[in-house]
Amino acid sequence: MLVLIVSALLFSLSSNLDNIVVGLAFGIKKIHLDAVSNLTVAIITTTGTVIAMLFGRWLSGYIPNRIGNDLGAGIIILLGAYFSIQGIVKLLKEKNQAAMP
Known part of the structure; x- marks a missing residue:
């Protein structure tokens, strides 16, 4: 279970690289998000990643x-x-x- 959590965290970090593009777009448009909003987005994204990985692990028992x-x-x-x-x-x-x- 620990390996799954660590891999989910690493995957969520790597998949959030697209946030750089979003951040640049927001910066160009002069839109600023506070730390709480950024943290909320990060938590939701990480939770979604963990849930998707758990579902994928479960589904892999049924699909070759x-x-x-x-x-x-x-x-x-x-x-x-x-x-x-x-x-x-x-x-x-x-x-x-x-x-x-």
Whole structure:
């Protein structure tokens, strides 16, 4: 159980690297969050990570590793394709709007 908690904490730290981008975006827009708000977000994120990892550990008893790996890879590929397509569509719309007089 201790290994699971430590790995969840390490994972939550690594997954929160995207908070740097959010922090930069907030800084650019001059939005400031106090320490209590930041701590609340960190606690909620960490709790969600621990719960997801516990659920994944439970689910791994019912789904073979190969299927879990394939599902995870498929989800990541689908998300990557979705966001790539969204980015291309946005660029095309901006290009078309800029070309119109």
